[in-house]
Amino acid sequence: MGKEKCLLFLVVIWSMLASAQSNQPFDMIMQRVFDDEVVEVTSSRVPKVQQLAASLGVDGAWEDIPYERTDISSWPAGKHFDRLKPIIAAYVYNKSPLYGDAKLKSAIDKALSFWANHDFKSKNWWHNEIAMPKAIGVSLIMLHFGKEPVDGNLKSALIKKMERGDVYAKTGANKSDIAMHYFYRALLTSDEELLTSSLEQLYYPVQLVDGEEGLQHDYSYLQHGPQLYIAGYGEEFLKGISKIMFYVRNTTYAMPPDKVALFSGFLKNTYLPILRYGYIDFNVHGRGVSRPGILQKDDMKDVLERMIALDGKNKAIWNGVLQEIDKDSKYDFKFSPIHKHFWKADYTIHLRDNYHFNVRLASDRTNKSEAGNQENIYGKNMSDGVTNIQVYGDEYYDIMPLWEWDKIPGTTTRDYQEDQVLVEQWGKPAKNQFAGGVSDGHYGVSALKVDYDSVVANKAWFFFDDQVVCLGAGITSETKEPIVTTLNQTWLKGNVIINGRALSTKDEVFVEVNAGDRFMHNRIVYLFPEAGNVTLNAKEERGTWSKINRSRSADTVKGEVFKLWLNHGVRPQQATYAYIVYPGTNKVSEQELGTIRILQNTAAMQAVSHAILGRTQVVFYEPGVFAGDDWRIEVDRPCLLQLTTDEDGDVEVAVSDPLQLAENIQVSLTNQSYAVSEKKTIALPQGAEKGATVSVKIK
Structure with a gap:
């Protein structure tokens, strides 16, 4: 072979190899x-x-x-x-x-x-x-x-x-979804430039943002303005990004390690703790709650299986959740305790081995739950202190067509004759400024000043291991409808036990409760520490999906529903309520009852202490002085405060700013038993951390 032919042959071979x-x-x-x-x-x-x-x-x-x-x-x-x-x-x-x-x-x-x-x-x-x-x-x-x-x-x-679709004009999950088909188009056309730019846009939402749509600094997820969407859009973010990460793994196009860690953190520390045996909290799904089957998350198995290949150091966590959501789990999965308040999203999660108890709040910094595309037509109270209580996980699965929508669990509302349409579309900010939570990672308190639909109320939740104390004060309304606070509205499963005796008939029952009375249903005990007027509804209800979502079936669905609420009457002035929820149990011992003390429940202040845990939690709706449990605590501005004492006499004060306006707070503490007399100016988090908890230790 001549030199020229040899060179030509080598050029062809090199060209073929380069092309391959x-x-x-x-x-x-x-x-x-x-x-x-x-x-x-x-x-x-x-x-x-x-x-x-x-x-x-x-x-x-x-x-x-x-x-x-x-x-x-x-x-x-x-x-x-x-x-x-x-x-x-x-x-x-x-x-x-x-x-x-x-x-x-x-x-x-x-x-x-x-x-x-x-x-x-x-x-x-x-x-x-x-x-x-x-x-x-x-x-x-x-x-x-x-x-x-x-x-x-x-x-x-x-x-x-x-x-x-303009990928550059969209944010959050919508950006990821459009970038996904750019990515497909790049593969189909072998366009390296398009592949690179599509991946840049796919990776772009994997960052922390401050108030914009997407992943927040508290690791919540917001879409459609500052609106809670950890599921729904946050879920699409997880599914879409994990797919791309899986497709390009171990190539030059692979996602940078810092973004992989951020993505894993959102999945591990936010999304997965909200799952219980494969069912997710309805609070995080926005208007999606009006779609059948939406709360069951079997399809998240695909994400978890991808993460085993993508983030091996957390393999035990991914495998553990796969085990949890397996249909043969027999409810024996061991959940780690978590308490977290998401200050960017106005949302609190409280997880224990035997239950979940989560609360959705709202403020003028966040959008209330939306209606749109003729979905979630009656969800007007879906952000007003809504509680999600799960033991088995499926307590609310597909119950929404049968709900009475002015009695969403946890809310204080007008009791209308007929369900009321949510007029505002796509989510609007709440009127109130006061909404927040203080947390040490295991325990905490969250509170909200409701000002909506001509009802005002100061509502707080005090979270411990075995119980959640729910207080309301300042409940006032001038409307013609009665005002009610709903403890729960869930599937009726098994007997309803009132003070140890089973309800003899399934119907609506009005009960004048005395202090210490308790109701038990489906391994949740509701205890009333003070007298009140309660209504129990335990019977078959009927409805249609099309009533709450116009694109869904008009066929009648039916099922038995457990509904329990407190009555505040017509035009209440400064009314109050108190109830304690013991989830994941059939009975409450006298010893457990003695650990909780409700110390204050007024429009200005609400406070609860737990004797065994050594915690006193106080909600200051205005500057003032709390005196109780041998403590005198004075603050110069509204705040949420948790005070913890240990056996060595050390004291830890955790505070947060529910208005997210202050730079610091002055706290004066006095307790003769602990020899404490301190006045501290505590600097509060700023910027994207406004509303987060800050802790100070005192010897």
Whole structure:
């Protein structure tokens, strides 16, 4: 071989190797997308796939899909790709009985051509700019591995339809979703520049932001303004980003380690602690609570399995949660105790081995729960001190069509004759400034000044190991409707026990309770430390999903509901309430009863102490002096305060600013038994940390 031919041969070889190396990341990443999206097709699935393909019209459309409709929520045209995906899977899955089937390929080509030749759109931008471009991308990537390629012109036409949505104009989960189909398009076109820019946008939301939409400095997640969305949009953030991380792992495109740690932190320290046996707190789902099946999170198994490969140092945690949400867990999973207040989101979680008790607040810094796209039509009180109490996890699963919506658990509201529509769309800030929590990671107190729908009330929750003390004061309204505070509204399971005796009939019962009276239902005890007027409703209720979400079924659903509330009467003036919840138990011992002391419950101040834990918790709604448990505590501004004493006589003071306005707070402490007489000026967190807890130790 001559020198010139040898050199030419080497140039060709080098060129081929360089080309193969440049394509290698695309091919490998595309293979991972395919492996993730394709489903196993067994012989049992063949008839269904063949039926779907056979029912496709000559023009490539399904006759029963009204493609021209523009519905906002359940857009009918979107079903086109829902039906097409299993047909594609049967064609491309190499162990499928229909692998490479010519009839399936003909049906796929017709269905794709039909979509390429039309421009169906919903009135909801999400379908047009997120759902459909992603569906097209996934379909084309799956077909890339088929026996016969898609016609080049058809492929180009469909890729052109993916060029929708401005990724640079969106935030949070919406940015991630649009960047996802940019990513698919880059793989399909082998466009390295587009792949790089799509990943930049996909990684961009993995950062802490201050009040903007996305992941906050307290590790909550906000979307649609400063609105709590740890599930819903936060969940889409977890699903989408984990997919991308998994696809590009161990390549030059892999997510930087600091962002992997941040992403894992949100999943590990925020999202997963809100799960209980695979069911999530309804408080964190926004308008999504009006969708059937939304609170069960079996689909999070995919995220956890990806994280085992992506974040091996937390493998035990990921495997542990997989075990927890397994249907055969028998409710024996061991939960670690957590208490955390999210000061950016106005939300508190309290987790113990035998229960969850979470509270959603609202303030003029955060948006109340939204209605939108004709969803969550009656959710007007979904942010006003709403409590989620779970022992088994499924206490509220799919109960929403049967709810009486002015008796959402935990709230103090007007008792209307009929459910009232939430007029404000997409979430509006609350009127009140005062909302916050103080926490040491295990215990704490949260409080809220409700000022909504012509009802004002000061509400507080004092969190310990075995009980949560719930206090209300200053309850005032001039409306014609009675004012009520709802302890719970959940599925009726088993007997209702009142002071040790089972309720004899399932109906509505009015009870004048005395101090010490208690109700027990489904391993939760509700104890009344003072006399009051209570109504119990334990009977079958009926409703429809379409009442609360116009795009859902109008078929009647029914079930038995447990509903318990306190009555404050018509036009109450400075009314109060007190009740103590003991979740995860069937009985309360006299010793447990003696550990709790309610020290104050007025519009100016609420205070509770726990003798065994050595904790005194105080809510100051205004500057003032607390005197109780041998302590005198004076503060110069509204605050939440927790005082902890130990056996050595050391004292720790934890405080937070529920108004998020002050730079410091002056606290004076006096206690002769502990030989304490201190006056301290405590600097409060600023910037993105406003509202967070700060602690000071005193010898």
